[in-house]
Amino acid sequence: MPLLFAAALLGGCSTRHVPAPVVELSEAKSFKQFRDLGKQAQYKVEKGDTLFSIAWYSGNDYKDLARINKLSAPYAIYPGQVLMLQESNKKQTKPVTNSSGRTSKIKANQPVDPPKKQAYGESKTAQKSSVRTDKQNTTAVATDFPSQVAEWMWPANGRVIGQFSLSEQGNKGIDIANSPGTPILASAVGKVVYTGNALRGFGNLIIIKHTDAYLSAYAHNRKILVKEQDWVRPGQQIAEMGSSGTSQTMLHFEIRYKGKSVDPLRFLPKQP
Template structure:
């Protein structure tokens, strides 16, 4: 066999091996599956966080697994929680804190609290139409929300009235992300948007369009939706109305 023929055979063998490895790596896992809690959550270390441009206290609380009220109290930041670029914040310990540890010890399937928070009494509504292709999981590293399939450009609506506290793409793995606070205890998150049509600090009504569905930060078109009570992720389907039904409020 000539040298050229040997090289051609070797090239085909390498390509076949690479394809087999790719298929093996993709098998057994939904194309919508995302291990959100295993993704990097920003650059911070120890018990402090340095404020970057675009940060809000709600965003910092989210990525460090702290409660907004705790960060505000520890750092003596009054409402509406204005921050300065370069400001160094002390953290309450995040997932290693006593509060977070107790929350996880008291966790139950579907809701991460021994006693359900008053979320069921709120006027929640579905943020978009589509099939739920990835359910909520309370397991470590599980999906802390639901993934709803759709088509690019499909409208996304706020699940309840509130105030926008973050619009950006700083959080790795979430793509274009919108976070909305509802009162002082609840936050909803809408990830992988193609476009966003709201801004930080904007008041929004229940059912108001806030963006369109896309695939930013992922490889498929879907909406990743979360409901959080303080720093605890809840199962959205335990609080959303039955499909096709209006909110019970």
């Protein structure tokens, strides 16, 4: 199974009127070539690129890139075209010191970066999130992204059958196997920025933004229970485990930092 999200963020949910293009790994740029895209202010389009794959690798929302570059659906781009990856008329502001004292529980050797730019959604730079649940405790409502992930939790119960690999063609996340219908949970508080099934090989996919630097992705779901722009709380069920896009029931889970894949096991607590 290919494990690079070469064209993640493709298209959106099934209710969209404009069908999303489908790009397989073999058609797109290699992971090594995309590795430092998150640091660039602009990008020159090459053959096999899509707006959705560029957005995923640069840590941006495809809708933001479309707006910045004045593109409309179906977001056609062409080789040689130069796309802006950041707002050109806005100066980045220094982050405000967090007075809450709340710190991340991830390991000390992990990169933690204060918010520098708005990558997804309409939220302004913020040092903590404002999250509440409704009376049924089934949804989360938030207005700002936190500066750090306070805590990561396992996205599903099960056996880890695929480990993270730094090699160019390696697994860019972990694979967790269990029975069909096993609850898939949000690994941290965040905003759903993509739901869809346009990427062959990954089935029904969810991408959540947690901070201006961190994203998580959940692939092969049997059923998606959230929609784009929903805010979710840690441990909230977002999907059911399935085998869409693969031959085995499992969850493929990724964490990305500024567009770069990182080993989820460095962030998740040890399994009991």
